Amino acid sequence: MAGPQTTFTAGYRWNIAARFLLAFLGGFVCVSTFGALAAALFANAQWMPLPQGVHVFTLFGFVAWCGIAMWVFFHEHLRHVALGVVGSAALFYALFLLVR
Amino acid sequence: MSANGFHGAFRQSMAWLHTWAGLVLSVLLYFIFVTGTFGYFNAEIDHWMQPEAPSPKHSVSTAAMAQMGFDYLQREQPDARRHFVGLPTERGNAIRVFANLSEPTPAGDTFIEAYIDPSSGQLVDVRATGGGDALYRMHYALHYMPYEVAIYIVGVATLFMLLAILTGIVVHKKIFTDFFTLRLRKGQRSWLDGHNISSVLALPFMLMITYSGLVFYTFEYSPGTMFLTMGVEQEARDEMYGYLYPGFEQPKPTGEPAVMVDVQGPLSVAASQWPNAEIRFVDIFLPGDSGAMMRIGSTVDGIARGGSLLQFNAVSGQVMAQTPDMPADAVFSQSVLALHEGRFANYGLRWLYFISGLLGAAMVATGLLLWAKKRRSSLRGQAVPRHLAFIERTNLGIIVGLPLGVMTYFWANRILPVAMEGRAEWELHCLFLAWALSFAHAGARELRRAWREQVALLAAMCLLLPILNAITTDVHLGNTLVQGDWVRAGFDLTSMTFGLLCCLTWRYLTVPQPRTIKAPLTSQAATAPKASA
Numbered sequence: 207m208a209g210p211q212t213t214f215t216a217g218y219r220w221n222i223a224a225r226f227l228l229a230f231l232g233g234f235v236c237v238s239t240f241g242a243l244a245a246a247l248f249a250n251a252q253w254m255p256l257p258q259g260v261h262v263f264t265l266f267g268f269v270a271w272c273g274i275a276m277w278v279f280f281h282e283h284l285r286h287v288a289l290g291v292v293g294s295a296a297l298f299y300a301l302f303l304l305v306r
Numbered sequence: 307m308s309a310n311g312f313h314g315a316f317r318q319s320m321a322w323l324h325t326w327a328g329l330v331l332s333v334l335l336y337f338i339f340v341t342g343t344f345g346y347f348n349a350e351i352d353h354w355m356q357p358e359a360p361s362p363k364h365s366v367s368t369a370a371m372a373q374m375g376f377d378y379l380q381r382e383q384p385d386a387r388r389h390f391v392g393l394p395t396e397r398g399n400a401i402r403v404f405a406n407l408s409e410p411t412p413a414g415d416t417f418i419e420a421y422i423d424p425s426s427g428q429l430v431d432v433r434a435t436g437g438g439d440a441l442y443r444m445h446y447a448l449h450y451m452p453y454e455v456a457i458y459i460v461g462v463a464t465l466f467m468l469l470a471i472l473t474g475i476v477v478h479k480k481i482f483t484d485f486f487t488l489r490l491r492k493g494q495r496s497w498l499d500g501h502n503i504s505s506v507l508a509l510p511f512m513l514m515i516t517y518s519g520l521v522f523y524t525f526e527y528s529p530g531t532m533f534l535t536m537g538v539e540q541e542a543r544d545e546m547y548g549y550l551y552p553g554f555e556q557p558k559p560t561g562e563p564a565v566m567v568d569v570q571g572p573l574s575v576a577a578s579q580w581p582n583a584e585i586r587f588v589d590i591f592l593p594g595d596s597g598a599m600m601r602i603g604s605t606v607d608g609i610a611r612g613g614s615l616l617q618f619n620a621v622s623g624q625v626m627a628q629t630p631d632m633p634a635d636a637v638f639s640q641s642v643l644a645l646h647e648g649r650f651a652n653y654g655l656r657w658l659y660f661i662s663g664l665l666g667a668a669m670v671a672t673g674l675l676l677w678a679k680k681r682r683s684s685l686r687g688q689a690v691p692r693h694l695a696f697i698e699r700t701n702l703g704i705i706v707g708l709p710l711g712v713m714t715y716f717w718a719n720r721i722l723p724v725a726m727e728g729r730a731e732w733e734l735h736c737l738f739l740a741w742a743l744s745f746a747h748a749g750a751r752e753l754r755r756a757w758r759e760q761v762a763l764l765a766a767m768c769l770l771l772p773i774l775n776a777i778t779t780d781v782h783l784g785n786t787l788v789q790g791d792w793v794r795a796g797f798d799l800t801s802m803t804f805g806l807l808c809c810l811t812w813r814y815l816t817v818p819q820p821r822t823i824k825a826p827l828t829s830q831a832a833t834a835p836k837a838s839a
Contacts, residue, residue, distance in 0.1 A: 238530020257549040
């Protein structure tokens with residue numbers, strides 16, 4: 207654990223910086239694409255009008271964003287994290303393009 | 307790094323994230339908590355900072371006060387596009403009149419605003435002051451920077467705060483035990499207990515206040531979903547806001563002059579519709595035109611944020627429409643925002659909000675102190691690194707310096723000349739100057755001595771504020787208590803209470819501690835603390 211006496215190597219610092227970007231920007235893209243997909247699905251199924259779906263999933267997105275940040279800073283391997291965040295965002299976006 | 311996760315097992319990784327998510331923007335979070343907490347009494351602080359404003363006792367009817375306001379507006383701005391009269395409520399004592407002008411004045415003003423004393427019917431000539439609203443506004447719009455930039459900085463800090471709270475919940479195995487644990491004079495352990503108690507005690511408040519802080523600017527902070535589905539052009543925004551806040555139809559001018567209905571009739575209808583709420587305002591659009599429309603609004607009588615509205619034909623006095631129903635998700639977000647602002651809160655609940663806000667500030671402050679204390683404990687006899695000495699000093703500047711700045715703001719309100727140019731802005735300059743001086747003092751003095759001196763100064767400023775008030779105005783405790791002006795009296799008494807609490811803190815700081823806190827900037831001279839208990 208990175209306690210007070212930990213020596214921070216350059217690799218460790220880059221790892222933290224990359225995780226920060228993945229959590230902050232990657233998390234944003236992830237919740238946005240998921241929200242867009244869900245809102246479009248709900249609108250197509252006529253469960254919610256589009257503005258309502260957009261609003262509801264944006265409100266939900268703040269908590270999901272934190273959940274993604276927690277996972278990003280928990281998972282051991284940076285490569286898996288990057289793949290998980292970027293891959294899921296790409297998948298959500300592709301599905302959104304299909305259903306909108 | 308371990309085999310389980312980035313920083314050990316899940317809980318350890320979350321502890322690391324909790325520390326850094328809370329620490330990185332802690333200065334900003336402390337500022338937001340302190341200024342936002344004062345915002346719960348913004349109207350009351352306004353009242354204290356405007357000693358010329360009328361005291362609460364009057365026996366004028368609502369209709370008479372509304373008529374007073376419209377008479378003034380009709381006299382001063384008969385051609386205005388809109389006449390608005392804000393009525394005194396439980397938290398404000400003057401009648402606020404406001405008019406949107408048809409054409410800008412030679413000075414470029416597009417509106418006029420004034421306050422009327424309901425007892426005398428005369429204009430209230432109050433001093434220029436930022437009041438409680440300036441403190442409230444700073445907690446989301448900061449100061450000395452554009453609003454558009456500030457809200458995003460505050461948004462990032464709020465997101466970090468939400469993350470810190472959620473990870474903090476994960477980290478705590480024994481939340482219930484933490485609720486009852488406070489071990490005083492145990493060095494680092496005492497700060498940890500203090501941090502836990504302040505966090506756990508107000509945990510529902512912290513969660514609500516942080517999440518709702520994000521909801522205020524939902525589409526500014528997270529525009530992605532809207533961008534992908536509806537776009538972010540003005541048309542899309544209009545569609546979204548039209549959906550969320552279905553409003554009344556806007557009146558159209560006919561150009562035919564007409565006499566406005568006596569306000570008494572519509573007010574009686576409104577009073578019968580809302581027996582438990584106060585009338586908050588009467589608003590006339592296109593006064594003097596046959597197409598004029600009147601809206602009457604009540605104070606919040608439930609958890610919904612906006613209160614209730616009734617719309618009348620301003621010529622015939624007939625009811626045209628009631629508050630339109632909002633969709634469920636809009637009701638949810640408005641309720642969350644109402645919880646954040648505490649608009650529905652009576653004074654008892656408002657005090658609870660205030661105390662919870664202070665606990666939030668205490669949570670950030672104890673977190674800062676705990677972090678520094680942990681680093682000190684880990685030195686085990688080694689010299690204090692310069693960065694740690696720097697952080698320990700900035701901690702003092704942050705934690706005590708900001709309250710010192712706020713007290714200076716109140717002092718400036720009484721000391722600066724009433725006719726001074728840019729007076730309201732200078733009150734705020736005084737706040738930030740005092741805060742900057744606190745940092746300078748913390749850097750120049752031996753740390754423990756600096757703590758004692760700044761806390762002593764804060765205690766003196768709090769205790770002497772009512773005396774300064776008595777010297778410079780006639781709304782001092784001797785008069786306010788007799789007149790029943792509990793808002794101003796309460797302000798002075800609260801200031802004295804804080805002064806006494808600061809005296810207790812000062813007393814605590816002067817008693818020899820089990821572990822010394824010495825942080826000379828020359829690291830060789832540092833004395834390392836003993837090992838933690």
